[in-house]
Amino acid sequence: MHNRSLVLATRNPGKITEFKKLLSGFDIEIKSLADFGPIPQVVEDGATFDDNAYKKAHFTAKVLGLPALADDSGLIVDALGGAPGVRSARYAGASATDAENIQKLLADMEGVMDRKAVFEAVIIIAVPRGPALTYEGRCEGEITHAVMGENGFGYDPVFYYPPLKKTFAQMSPEEKNRVSHRGKAMSEIRDEFDKIMIWLQNRLAEEPA
Ligand code: IMP
Numbered sequence: 001m002h003n004r005s006l007v008l009a010t011r012n013p014g015k016i017t018e019f020k021k022l023l024s025g026f027d028i029e030i031k032s033l034a035d036f037g038p039i040p041q042v043v044e045d046g047a048t049f050d051d052n053a054y055k056k057a058h059f060t061a062k063v064l065g066l067p068a069l070a071d072d073s074g075l076i077v078d079a080l081g082g083a084p085g086v087r088s089a090r091y092a093g094a095s096a097t098d099a100e101n102i103q104k105l106l107a108d109m110e111g112v113m114d115r116k117a118v119f120e121a122v123i124i125i126a127v128p129r130g131p132a133l134t135y136e137g138r139c140e141g142e143i144t145h146a147v148m149g150e151n152g153f154g155y156d157p158v159f160y161y162p163p164l165k166k167t168f169a170q171m172s173p174e175e176k177n178r179v180s181h182r183g184k185a186m187s188e189i190r191d192e193f194d195k196i197m198i199w200l201q202n203r204l205a206e207e208p209a
Helices: 013-022 049-064 085-090 098-108 173-179 181-191 193-205
Strands: 005-008 029-032 068-077 116-126 132-143 159-161
Touching: 005 013, 005 049, 013 029, 013 068, 013 173, 013 181, 049 068, 049 116, 049 132, 068 085, 068 181, 085 098, 116 181, 132 181, 173 181, 181 193
Parallel strands: 005 029, 005 068
Antiparallel strands: 068 116, 116 132, 132 159
């Protein structure tokens, strides 16, 4: 077995694809929850992206006994007082689909002139015993009046990025990764990945046998 692995603490196929692309080329085996049997789900009831990302990363690391990377992210819309925020995935209800969340967002934004929004991402790498590293990224844009584009996931079809004059769903995965909240946080992680590997080795050496 590869002696260096990192588990992506997600089952979201869109995120798994993005993370694997962003971490390709490093001497580490990237796994995800999809590679393991069922493990209990973390309740994402934190008040901040940071709380939720830490909960997911630490819980996964503890249960699987491997370092884990988790992100928590969401869309913050000024005119909606910061909603959907930490509730982005469940904005239209506990098991809402992306299409239902988008529909609710567009309905809530009907007639609203101020369309400013920001995507935020917090990425945490944790080891089983608890210590963790935190990275953050954000991307400013505007909420469209209708869906545009077919790529990506979540709110991508309604998040317009003015510098490229496209929604996230109109961008290729590479284009989106260069400018997105997660892409920016990940590029920081890539830039210091050698240091992260050393940090991981040192932390794992401190784990009880
Ligand atoms: P999480 O899986 O708890 O981080 O939920 C984040 C939710 O925010 C997702 O289900 C999407 O609805 C939304 N979201 C986060 N990042 C993106 C993105 O890059 N594009 C579109 N929607 C996103």
